[in-house]
Each structure stands twice: as structure tokens, then as C-alpha cells.
Amino acid sequence: MTVMVEIDQLSKTFGSFRAVDGISLAVSKGEVLGFLGPNGAGKTTTMRMIAGFLTPTAGTARVCGRDVVQDPTGVKSVIGYLPEGSPSYDDMTVGGFLKFIAEIRGYDGAERNARVGSAVERLGLAEVLDRPIDILSKGYRRRVGLAQSILHDPPVLILDEPTDGLDPNQKHQVRSLIAEMAAEKAIIVSTHILEEVEAVCTRAVIIGAGRVLADGTAAQLRTRLPQSNAICVVLPQASAVSAAAHFKALANVAAVFESPAENGAARLRITPKGDAPLAAEISEAVRRHGIPASEVYQDRSSLDDVFRLITTGAAPVNFTAGAAA
């Protein structure tokens, strides 16, 4: 895999505040990197430095072999960048704005019109082409921003919260667009919507207070939770205690937690030792002991929990509910 973006000890200080504190990362062609972090973690500042908008206080980023500190204009010409909130010149029409971007990117005449045409088609902007940007809906404005960023078919795309504030259909459209382009490009997407990481990203980086806290695929991040891949069994309250004893006797079971479920039932949460798969063992036990379970399911710990655990150190809420039975 070719490394397209290489971030090297990137730091940015505003006064005495260290917004970004020595971030190092590499993103290869074909990767969609989800950039996660709470608000104020330094996501936008990092992206702005890679895109050549802010000058790093220390460190650098290399995009397609070009150094953003030495050659900012060179870097800007190989990046497609969607700033947070996709600001664009409100008094221009969509067509006028995209033509302006195309001209600045060095396209002229027929080539310019072809570039604008294909971006307009790709993002479904044809019907608003002659409207001024300030009367457009949020969804259209975002699409204008995206059209602007892919106009020159850049090898690297940096999108700052591309789906923020969009409705579910529009989010889906944006995600499919990202997925469509993923194979050919290196893409960095910042977000704090974790479902997005599952949906489009091949890899996620969680940053907090300007540092990289975690780096891996969604599945790898999940295993950072102490109780991932638990099995839940819902059963009548009366048989909860005896069932819990049966489950605890199983070889791969680490612990069983009980918590109340709907309609006076009880929910047993059975966590495995290490990464051992429990599903088969549990369902076998349910059958063998005639446990009157109404539901048996695997409870994937959500990325939200991972996120909370990593960025705040707090244990996820749903794990503290219910005492060990």
C-alpha cells in the first residue's frame, strides 16, 4: 500500500494552549481514516494543518511526498478539502462558485466545464446550478462543498465533519459517495458520530487533548473494552439465580451480571474470558438445563462505549448497571 499522507509529530500551540500535541499518523491509498474525538480534541486543527491552512508550530505533514511546511501550494493542489460547515461564497451561484474553484485549480475552457459538469452530476446539483448558495438548504450546501473538494479528482481527500447536521438520507448519500471513492484515494474523515466509523471507515483514530489515544479498526477498538462480546440472556426473574449458576460453571465464562429487563424479566449478561466466543456454549447450556430463556443475543459493545472509555476514562454506563449475580 502506498502511503499518501504522513503526519509527523505535528503540533500546534495557540498562545499557551496546546491544541495538537505531537500527532503522528500515516494514511495509505484505499484507506478511509475516521478521525474521532470529543469537541475541542484537536481534530479540526490537525486537518487544517494538513490542508495547509494553519502553519504547524512544530512537526510537519507530507502529502503525496510534498511537505506542507516547505511547499504548501503543492500540497493544496493534491488535496480535496471540505472545511467544517462547508463555508462557501454565499452571494455566488452554485455554478459560478464551482467554476471559480475549477479556474483556481488551473482548468480552463472545455476542461473546466467538464470538471464542473461531472462534479455537479456526481452530487446531484443540476437543479440548483443557477441558484445563489445562500438560499440553499444545509444538505445542498454540504454537497456544494463536496463537489468543490472532488472537482480536481484529488488523490487525498480531507473532509471535516462531512455529515454533520444532515438528515439520515443525506448522511447515507455522503457515505456512499465516500465509499465509492475509497478505493482510489486516501480519505480522512473527521466525525463524532460513531456509527459513521462503522459505516465507512477502514480504520479509526481517537484523539483527545491533541494526542492519539487509540488507532485501529472498529473491531480492534471494541476489544479495548473489558467486557466486549458479551452474551445476553433474557429470562423470567424466578429462574435467574439458578441459570446464572449454570452459566458460571461454563469453562469460558468470566462473570455473569444480572440486571432487570422489560416486563419484570431479568437479563443476564455473560462475559467471556479473553476473546473466546461464547454463543454456542451458552445456547447449548440453555438447551441442556431447560432454561426458559425468551431471548439470547450477542451484545456487541458499541463504539460509543469505547469512545467514552478512551476519551474520558469513564466506564460505560450500561456495564455498571446490575450487580454480579
Next chain:
Amino acid sequence: MRKIWIIAKRELAAYFATPVAFVFIAIFVGLTGAFAFYIGDFFDQNQASLQNFFSHHPWLYVLLVPAVAMRLWAEERKSGTIEQLLTLPVTTTQAVLGKFLAAWLFCGIALALTVPMWITVNVLGDPDNGVIVLSYVGSFVVAGAFLSIGICMSALTRNQIVAFILGAVVCFLFTMSGLDMVLNAFRGWAPDTLVDTIASFSFLTRFDAITRGVLAVRDFVFFFSLMGFWLFAAILAVDTRKGA
């Protein structure tokens, strides 16, 4: 150069995207005329000359030019489009020069629309058209010098009103600095070289010389080096404050 022109084209179109541009031009053309006729006693002078018309230009520019320049960077920062603009493959220098060029052309358009005054004096008498051409050029260059101050002030803030006031104040100082009223305040105590230096910064004195038909290269050199200085300051201001 091409990129400067592309940015300038966009900025110039942005001026005319709202009726404000037309109102501005109407005010400029109206006021230059009114000043020449009422304050400058155009008819009583009984001379086919536009000197009274041009002599009020710096005063008008003090208020009108900062109004043209105020939005150039302040608005970009307020709306966040500065991030869009400066992540395109352009340098800050190209962006500043493009915007400056657009604003200067806009002032040029306003100035060009005062040509009926020129026609009028030619109908009424026999003016020295060479002096008038030189005065037009001089007036355009003075507008450019004021603009370079205005664009620098616009880069310092995200508030257009603040940019306007800062610009007007600095332009006012440069205009006033040749008047006895100001110089007398220094003459009592300051060394002559300082007084002369302050006087030499006066737009008014230099522009007056130009409108009298004195083509002094050093006056133009003064205005162009002033433009260079303020544009350089504007580039620094954009670069250091863009993320704030």
C-alpha cells in the same frame, strides 16, 4: 498572475452582486460633483479646469475607500470562507493582491463615471486636458494607496465596522499630516526633520501638486511604495491571524 486575476474577477463580481455597489458609485459620483460645484465654487472661478473637482477627492476617499475595502478580509474571516480560499492552491500574496486589484478596479469604475465633468469643462471652455489626464491618474493612484491601508485593516479584524473605522482613521492621519493645523502641533518642540517627515507623508500636499500639473516622479514613487508597504503588512496580517 493568472490566479491573482481569477481571484480579482470573483471579488469584482462580488461587489456587484448586491445593490450596495451601485449606491456607492452613485454617492461617489454625486459627491465629487457636489463638492466641485458647491464647495469648490466651480462656476464662480470662471476657469475651465477641474482642479476644484479633484482637490476634494482625498477627503472623499478617506470615508469611501475604507468602505470599499472593509469587507475584503473581515467578511472572509467572519463567514469562514477564508479557510476555503486559502486551502485552494493559491498563496496568501496572490489572494491579497487579487482582492486589492478588484477593489482598485471598482474605484476605477467609480472614477471613470465622473467623466461627464471632464466633458462639461471641455464644452464650457478650453481646459488643459493633459493636466486632467494626469489628475485622473493621480486620483486613481491615491485611491489605491488608501485601499492598501483599508485592506490591511480589514485583515486585522473579523468585524467590518471595526475595519472601516480603523481604515478611516489611518487614512485620515495620512491625509491630514501636511496641514499646518497638524504640523504646528509639532513645530514647537519637535526637530525640523521630524516635522518635515510628517509633512512628507501627506496625501493632500502630494496630490495637490499632481492636480496642478506637476508631474513629480517622487510623488508617484511615494504612493506606490506606500501601497507596497501596506499590502505587505496586509499579507502578514492575513498569515498570522487567519486561524484566530
